[in-house]
Amino acid sequence: MKYDGLRHVIRGLIDGSLSTLGVIIGASGASPAIIITAGLGGGVANGLSNVLGAFTAERARMEMEISELEKAMLKMGQLRGTVLHEKAKKKTYIGGISDGLSTILGSVIPVIPFLLMYPLGYSRDFAMLLSVSVTIFLLFFLGVYLGKLSRENIAIAGVKMALIGLCTAIICTIVEKSFSALLS
Numbered sequence: 001m002k003y004d005g006l007r008h009v010i011r012g013l014i015d016g017s018l019s020t021l022g023v024i025i026g027a028s029g030a031s032p033a034i035i036i037t038a039g040l041g042g043g044v045a046n047g048l049s050n051v052l053g054a055f056t057a058e059r060a061r062m063e064m065e066i067s068e069l070e071k072a073m074l075k076m077g078q079l080r081g082t083v084l085h086e087k088a089k090k091k092t093y094i095g096g097i098s099d100g101l102s103t104i105l106g107s108v109i110p111v112i113p114f115l116l117m118y119p120l121g122y123s124r125d126f127a128m129l130l131s132v133s134v135t136i137f138l139l140f141f142l143g144v145y146l147g148k149l150s151r152e153n154i155a156i157a158g159v160k161m162a163l164i165g166l167c168t169a170i171i172c173t174i175v176e177k178s179f180s181a182l183l184s
Contacts, residue, residue: 005091006149008099010142012050014161016106018168019046021135024110025172028128029180032118036111043107051100058092110135132169139165 023042027035066088070079079085113130140162147157 005094005098008054008095009102010146012047012099012102012104013106013142014139015050016043016046016103017109017135017138018106018165019043019103020107021110021132021165021169022172024114024128024131025169026176028124028176032114032124032127035124036114039107039111039114043104043111046107047100047102047104049100050103051096054099055092055096058095059089062088062092106138109138132165136162136165136169 020039020043024035024039027038030038066079066085069084073079110131113127113134114124117127117130118124140158143158143161144154146152146161147154150157
């Protein structure tokens, strides 16, 4: 259980970067200001949603584990308020907050090229390409890290994660192009 809290951070980074990449690609026909605000707004909303979702799911899991322990001890309801229960609640709060903040951090990654490149005179298309590349690069390194933790081949783990990012970008681009054509 040494890396238990780390799962929230990794999940949040993946979720934030991929979902925001989808928002950015979906808004790719808009002005860079709209792309930036849509990406950041979507990322913050996703992060706040993940705080609530992770907290709710973790709390339900924690309460179930406490109940099972109470049942095994034949002491129903007697662990509430104990050090064990309070420690589990704290872990739940930290997990939810870690998940949400990591999602927000991950959501900033695909937006950075628009914040940096477009004001310097680079095209929106270049910023988009850089956004996809930076996101795939982040996912590759997360995959390498996960591969190291799980003692898998780190190169294969990194490539798998990068391919997930690439497939997400391709699918989002197909959706964006299809609906842009349909709605215009």
